[in-house]
Amino acid sequence: MNAIFRMLMVLVFANLVSQAGAQDLGTRKGKELFEKKCRFCHQEGANGKPGFGTSLSNKEFLSIVSADWLRKVIETGITGTTMPPQKKLGDENIRAIVSYVQSLSPLSGTRAKEVASQPPSRGNAKSGKVLFANICSTCHGETGTGYDAGGSGPAIGTQGFLNLVTDGYIRTTIKEGRSNTMMQKFSGPAGLANLSDRETEDIITYLRTVPAK
Ligand code: HEC
Ligand code: HEC
Known part of the structure; x- marks a missing residue:
């Protein structure tokens, strides 16, 4: 019983480590994509520049929006502004970019539900x-x-x-x-x-x- 339990724990732990690894990988890929597709307007580290693009790195912004919302904005763009629709990047790439952007604040998404309601x-x-x-x-x-x-x-x-x-x-x-x-x-x-x-x-x-x- 004990041995089985220990083995289970090892498996659970290995699984957690590989999940965290996959997350890191997504974030790193997201950063590369961000630099190619977004940095020109949103600037280094997504810190923004008036006239070009908003800051996506501050905690006030990141805490009130969900990953779903970020995905949607990237897909559709913002009509009437220079923020382009980027659905062509594909679901996986967009998810990676969102994961990079959300990694810029530990508070990402924490207030999204409260604020939306x-x-x-x-x-x-x-x-x-x-x-x-x-x-x-x-x-x-x-x-x-x-x-x-x-x-x-x-x-x-x-x-x-x-x-x-x-x-x-x-x-x-x-x-x-x-x-x-x-x-x-x-x-x-x-x-x-x-x-x-x-x-x-x-x-x-x-x-x-x-x-x-
Ligand atoms: C050609 C310039 C340009 C490019 C390229 C661009 N953006 Fe934007 N983006 C903007 C502008 C300008 C706004 C603000 C729109 C407005 O005036 O409401 C914006 C707004 C946003 C917003 C909404 C947040 C906010 O503060 O309004 C998100 C999220 C976003 N961009 C993410 C991205 C991501 C991710 C990429 C790359 C995949 C990207 N953008 C590429 C110009 C750009
Ligand atoms: C001194 C200049 C300044 C004044 C005054 C100002 N804003 Fe802003 N506002 C900005 C800038 C710059 C941003 C984008 C910040 C960034 O880079 O993320 C912004 C962002 C915003 C956003 C978020 C937009 C987005 O794309 O997500 C809202 C909403 C907003 N302002 C509302 C207001 C309202 C309402 C007032 C008046 C009570 C106001 N602002 C006054 C400069 C200003």
Whole structure:
């Protein structure tokens, strides 16, 4: 009995080691693919550069998105921006890239479910429009067209972007910002502006009217 148990443990352990090995291999392959297919815009280490591509390496972003979401965005691209659809890379390669991107933060995916299940915003689009013009438009463009408008921020007022994200995603990003980018947090006394919860909801509700058309 004991000997069988020990043997079982050895088998389980060997299996775990080989799984971890396969994971590492996927991540390494993903990094190579990232360098060929994504680095030009998203930059070394996926750290991003205004006008080219967003940072995919910060923990605020990586913690609120799932592997499935990342896969989908890579497959479909983001309509109306330079983020290209890359379904042609194939399922296995896309999985490898996702595994590399997720390896950039130990928090990857940890809040994805919670954030996706947050309630939709119910604010005042009119007041959100004024707040957007005063606070967000300098970087994201007057109607949220992003880099096209010459600012440092990506497109957030376009249908292509809005179709891909939940209100929880937008809400969390406004409240927490993205470390190591120009997107600082808009909550608390240290924020770029200390927006109240209501003001934040107003801005999200306005964005949902798809200002960029
Ligand atoms: C030609 C430039 C370009 C290339 C190449 C490119 N991207 Fe992007 N990507 C962008 C831009 C620009 C955005 C922001 C879109 C917007 O304005 O909403 C983006 C957004 C994203 C997003 C959504 C996250 C966010 O912050 O909006 C993910 C995930 C992503 N890219 C992953 C990748 C991966 C992985 C590759 C390589 C397989 C890749 N991209 C290749 C330009 C590019
Ligand atoms: C100082 C410039 C600046 C201001 C002001 C600013 N942003 Fe941003 N924002 C950015 C940049 C740069 C990014 C992309 C960060 C990155 O590289 O990942 C971003 C990203 C975002 C994203 C995520 C986009 C994505 O592709 O995932 C949202 C949502 C957002 N900002 C909303 C807002 C809102 C709402 C406001 C106004 C309250 C605002 N931002 C004000 C610069 C700014």
